[in-house]
Amino acid sequence: AQSVTQLDSHVSVSEGTPVLLRCNYSSSYSPSLFWYVQHPNKGLQLLLKYTSAATLVKGINGFEAEFKKSETSFHLTKPSAHMSDAAEYFCVVKGAGNMLTFGGGTRLMVKP
């Protein structure tokens, strides 16, 4: 069995400041982990993925995430927020099967 907990349902930052979206996972197998972003009225877009290669994963739009097995965490970061980053972000785990398990989502708000 696998599960994902996104520790913050809402995060608010000012434009130009760092972003941190927290995610903890649980999996019986060595997991694959993903971050997806969902803009209003748009489909889910893959930001980045971890599949047992480098623990620091770089994604699109300046986002990156670090896989920490000892902490069972996969937090998403970005050095400088942009207004266009405002969206819903989902941390996702894939275990031994083909099913993706999504976290509850974190809504990122960016203030000018």
Added chain:
Amino acid sequence: DTGVSQNPRHKITKRGQNVTFRCDPISEHNRLYWYRQTLGQGPEFLTYFQNEAQLEKSRLLSDRFSAERPKGSFSTLEIQRTEQGDSAMYLCASSLWTDYGYTFGSGTRLTVV
């Protein structure tokens, strides 16, 4: 390649009616997934096809729900005797054999009144 296409984008139906949604995956992708997303929640897995074979079904997929992928290309999801609790966004995704990247469509938003 235009990505994963879902139709219709929106569907409003009366309680008790049947509805059918269509998903056209990326052409070379042999795996196809259906997820359901309710307001304020993350998507939940419904079912998975590998080519034309339906290999996994969630307990969320009640007897009123049926999915098909007759020729291993497009897929349909039918809900019979719709209930208000079926109101949600229905998402389709596709992927390759060994590719862990799933491409999602924009979804079909169902409203049952």
